[in-house]
Amino acid sequence: MVVWRTLRAAPSWVPPLLIGVVVLVLPGIGLDFATSRQIQLTCILALIVSGLNLSLGYAGQLALGQAAMYAAGAYTAGLMSIAGYTDILLQLLVAGLVALAVGVLTGIPGLRLGSWSLAMTSFFLVLLVPDVLSVFENVTGGHSGLSGIAGATLFGSVLDPNSFYIVIVIVAILWFAVLRNIVVSRHGVAFRVLKQSPVLASSVGISVFRMKLLGYALGAFPAGLAGALFANLDGYLSPETFSFTLATSVLAASILGGSASVYGAAVGAAIIQLGPNQSSAFQQYALVFYGAFLIAGGVLLGGGFAQLFRRLVARLDRAAGLDTQPTASAVAPDIPALHGAELAVSGVAKAFGGNQALRDVSITARPGRVTALIGPNGSGKTTMLNMICGFYRTDAGRITVGGTQLQRLPAHHVARAGVARTFQTPNLPEGVSVLEAVASGRCSTARASLLDAVLRLPRFRRVRDADIAEALRVLELVGMTHLRDAEAVSLPLGMRRLLEVARALVTRPSVLLLDEAASGLDEDEVDRLAELIRRIRDAGGTVLLVEHNFRLILALADEIFVLAHGQVIASGPPEVIERDPRVLSEYLGVRSDDARLPEVADALETKAGER
Incomplete structure (x- = not known):
């Protein structure tokens, strides 16, 4: 060892x-x-x-x-x-x-x-x-x-x-x-x-x-x-x-060696060139054999020989005690000041064929406040987030962040304008570490060219060092620095959700969109998430929170907008929304005359569990 x-x-x-x-x-x-x-x-x-x-x-x-x-x-x-x-x-x-x-x-x-x-x-x-x-x-x-x-x-x-x-x-x-x-x-x-x-x-x-x-x-x-x-x-x-047989041999070599591997290409090429290509009889049935290699490589060797090598290395690391992670820090540092911008959605409409998903929707999220967007399934909440992020185009209305119109911008330009988000299902790439996953959020910041990366020029080193420093800073904010070298997709659900929040925070966005970030979390993890959102708000961030956990909404939100059937049916502070008769009827299915806060929260949590 x-x-x-x-x-x-x-x-x-x-x-x-x-x-x-x-x-x-x-x-x-x-x-x-x-x-x-x-x-x-x-x-x-x-x-x-x-x-x-x-x-x-x-x-x-x-x-x-x-x-x-x-x-x-x-x-x-x-x-x-x-x-x-x-x-x-x-x-x-x-x-x-x-x-x-x-x-x-x-x-x-x-x-x-x-x-x-x-x-x-x-x-x-x-x-x-x-x-x-x-x-x-x-x-x-x-x-x-x-x-x-x-x-x-x-x-x-x-x-x-x-x-x-x-x-x-x-x-x-x-x-x-x-x-x-x-x-x-x-x-x-x-x-x-x-x-x-x-x-x-x-x-x-x-x-x-x-x-x-x-x-x-x-x-x-x-x-x-x-x-x-x-x-x-x-x-x-x-x-x-240069026939199709060559193309299939290249694909077979890639799959066998490991397509998501730098040196797997050399391994796969060696297997194909030094193995079957040595037989003159093989050439007559080359396509058949290459097809068999592709099936064997895809079914029996997921990730090719490169993946087998990684598993061997991981096993040796465990045997040598190299895979242990340091413990998490008990004290989270302060979040530096965030320059949040006002998100204004005015008169937005969106239809998918004959289905009118949104009708004349207007919402506002301001810096230093948590704005919640709630509603039953199918009410248009995620559609609204996708409109803000540029994944869908508006049929009518305006969307602005800090006065900049976003409704006609492509999604990557919206991100560069300062809008960051998480997803209902944690969306993390395979084969990257926790540190790399967070640093990927900085793709829209100061850039180093491909030539800088190839030649390791000073600009590449400056950008790389800045990416690492910012990623470590945000990981410390969410209490995950000790996991920096772990594979991102291997983390449990709660950690992956916090990791998505960290990725969204790494660029200090003008607007942070959280799409059901508490879904599937246990009570302790929800408390950690709630504390993090409060700290983002107190640092001056603009937070738009889509969530089914009504207790969390009431504890965090400064203002709540309620969607139903593609329209805003109510808006206001939590103490107003929890007693609004139409919200209770449309969203919770309970009568307004016998509803109080505990019953409302229990009813919504039961509905969320049924989903």
Whole structure:
């Protein structure tokens, strides 16, 4: 266990780098030609698979277009070589950019159409590769293939087989370093938030379309690099190389290695390249076997071999006593001043087909106050929150925050305007820690570019440090600092709800929307939540609370608006609302002449339990 503790103290990138260095020096110890070729082909396949991992495993976009991007990079490099541009660095750059352009051009229409359109667009793109090559037969060689590719050079010197082997391995190592830097940055967390839910992504200020396109296009770049390397490996390109069979092999490698893993791409590529691809008889039934691999990987290896490795590491951590968490702090710090803004909803209406969800609804939530929105199921409460957040467009009326109109803004712009929210069901991405989940709420704040993240430039470090500092500050406010390294989705319900509140607070929003935040909590957890909401109010925050727990509403709310049948039927302070005859009739189903506070609270809590 002492040895394991020492190993775990090392940065996570050290073991993969050591493996890469070992692979790099193999030619110096007498590596034979056949093994050398298989390693090179594995590195090339790993580059392609890593692109799919980025777009599928992290960004959640199912697309099989990597084979087409691979072909684009290969033919770009091949044609450059024939034209006399044999420098491998130039070919890698141009091939990568061409593949990136293909990814952008094919991704835009697929993403605009939505749903499964990107998957179908990329599927047909792969099927069209042989036909496209045939159309330009005079240039590409058509079905006969492209020959006459000269040997690659580096700074004017022709690369011999051993030197080209080193180039391939170095390119693979550098790309995986780039991929790791992306995945562990704010961009990587944003990809996982997007994969979890586009609604969640929008609510924290992420442009869903742009982030989806970024994931898909970035996944094309390593495929272009792989294509350039492959073109120079054999000096000949055949259209059959870039068939649908290749696309399925890439998907199989991704699933087997672990699609939500940086280094799972290399593991999956090694399994496919060094295993079934060695058999000539396998190629005849390749699609059948790849289909079997996909089923086996999806059913028996959830998360691929990368997930099995994580479980092994977690077990060793427990054995070594490394998984223990520090205890929570007993004293919560003060919440710094919040600059809340007035939320004004005026005359808002919304219909879904023939169902009029909201009719001429007007509510106001002011800074330093808790405003409650209550009503029976189907009254339009969540619809109202979705209208405020920009998920639905208003049919009529205005929504303003601090004088800024929101009713026509997309959801991610509303989030950037200072509106933060929680959800009825805690919405947290898989594969992120508690600290990362809270920091994801800062996606709309000061930004570092993708290049900053890849190169670890000073701006990236400043933004990262600020994200961590703010996330830790808010975790301390909700008493969860001791859980900073725990996986967010592994927490119990009460903790996940508090975590959502922390994520909403991390940007110090102008308006905080809480959608049934107390649902499913026990009495102690409700008390903790109530105390946190009071502290947010006292710090100057604007809180709009949607809740079924009537005792909590009466204890917290400064003003209550009651919705029924899509209309506001009553508004005022708690002592007025609890005795309003129409509220008692519509909401609680009790008579006004015999209702008192305890009975009202008990009746509503019984109704909430029945739901």
